[in-house]
Amino acid sequence: MTLPFLRPLGFRHLSTWRVGEHMTPKGQETSSRIFPPGYKFAFSIFDDTDRTTLHNGPQVYQLLNELGFAITKSVWVDDPGPHFTTGGSTCAEPAYLDWVLELQTQGHEIGYHNATDHSSTREQTLAALEAFEKHFGHPPRCGADHAANAEALYAGAARVSGVSSAAYRFAQKMLQPDRPQFSGEDPTSPYFWGDLCAERIDYWRGFSFAETDLRSVGPILHHDPSRAYVNAWFTSSHAPRLEQFLQRLRPDRLDRLEESGGVCILYTHFGLDFVGERGRLEPEFVTAMTDLAARGGWYVPVSTLLDAVRNSDGCPSLSVRKRAKLERNWMIDRVRDRSRFGPRVATHDQNAS
Numbered sequence: 001m002t003l004p005f006l007r008p009l010g011f012r013h014l015s016t017w018r019v020g021e022h023m024t025p026k027g028q029e030t031s032s033r034i035f036p037p038g039y040k041f042a043f044s045i046f047d048d049t050d051r052t053t054l055h056n057g058p059q060v061y062q063l064l065n066e067l068g069f070a071i072t073k074s075v076w077v078d079d080p081g082p083h084f085t086t087g088g089s090t091c092a093e094p095a096y097l098d099w100v101l102e103l104q105t106q107g108h109e110i111g112y113h114n115a116t117d118h119s120s121t122r123e124q125t126l127a128a129l130e131a132f133e134k135h136f137g138h139p140p141r142c143g144a145d146h147a148a149n150a151e152a153l154y155a156g157a158a159r160v161s162g163v164s165s166a167a168y169r170f171a172q173k174m175l176q177p178d179r180p181q182f183s184g185e186d187p188t189s190p191y192f193w194g195d196l197c198a199e200r201i202d203y204w205r206g207f208s209f210a211e212t213d214l215r216s217v218g219p220i221l222h223h224d225p226s227r228a229y230v231n232a233w234f235t236s237s238h239a240p241r242l243e244q245f246l247q248r249l250r251p252d253r254l255d256r257l258e259e260s261g262g263v264c265i266l267y268t269h270f271g272l273d274f275v276g277e278r279g280r281l282e283p284e285f286v287t288a289m290t291d292l293a294a295r296g297g298w299y300v301p302v303s304t305l306l307d308a309v310r311n312s313d314g315c316p317s318l319s320v321r322k323r324a325k326l327e328r329n330w331m332i333d334r335v336r337d338r339s340r341f342g343p344r345v346a347t348h349d350q351n352a353s
């Protein structure tokens with residue numbers, strides 16, 4: 001199967017994408033199964049760096065290492081100074097950077113979560129991307145926007161189309177009047193960096209769902225010509241904090257994931273509430289991960305998994321109709337999940353967090 005042709009504003013074609021060490025070499029046999037033979041399903045985690053420090057991060061990764069999980073740990077590159085929005089360490093802290101580099105050596109992927117914990121101008125974003133490359137040896141392969149950052153890409157009302165977008169804009173004005181205007185994709189904005197994303201980053205986080213198996217909600221990867229600064233959007237399983245995380249990994253859900261040979265990419269914040277006040281891991285988290293580890297899944301970082309998805313299912317350009325369906329499903333899913341788990345946590349939006 002040959003790789004599909006993408007037209008991300010002509011910046012980069014799939015055939016010329018960097019071939020990472022985990023990428024299936026061109027010409028190699030691929031199958032409709034996403035993960036290699038011998039595994040029952042595929043699983044990854046995108047760890048949004050919000051609130052993560054050296055006090056609550058290492059315990060989580062020690063457990064992941066012991067159980068054989070390699071995941072994607074996102075970072076902020078720059079010190080936000082006194083005007084941060086969420087809190088958490090950045091690569092500007094030498095000891096923290098050393099720990100993140102160690103995680104990379106251990107096989108975890110380092111992802112991008114914008115330049116820092118507040119909005120950054122184009123110049124700041126460019127400098128942060130260059131610093132990222134210097135720290136980790138290559139540009140980020142995947143990333144996700146941080147909730148309140150003005151440089152978020154196609155966030156807020158721009159995430160959905162047509163009438164839905166107008167409704168979203170109206171609802172946001174009424175319910176969240178303090179939310180910033182997002183403009184990372186607008187060339188006239190000081191926060192514009194869409195072209196830098198298109199040049200450097202392969203995968204960007206799109207819609208998230210309460211489902212565990214992402215194959216049940218539509219294509220895991222897609223390209224959107226009307227949101228073309230993102231080369232490929234990926235869907236994720238919405239698990240912003242421990243409660244949802246545990247619900248997505250309930251044994252009956254894992255049974256189904258295993259039986260159907262599914263694919264799960266959990267989006268979570270390990271810095272939030274996975275470690276208790278005494279600095280110990282929450283026992284339910286340890287139990288859930290131990291159960292998962294014993295099930296014979298393919299436990300790899302997000303970009304490794306997405307490379308395999310791309311080789312297997314491609315990265316379709318969605319028609320207007322299919323896109324509308326995905327948006328509709330996402331909005332219904334959000335309403336259902338919020339009615340169950342309560343409203344959005346201030347700093348942890350379901351889209352751009």
Ligand SMILES: [Zn+2]
Binds near residue numbers: 048049113352
């Ligand atoms: Zn965040």
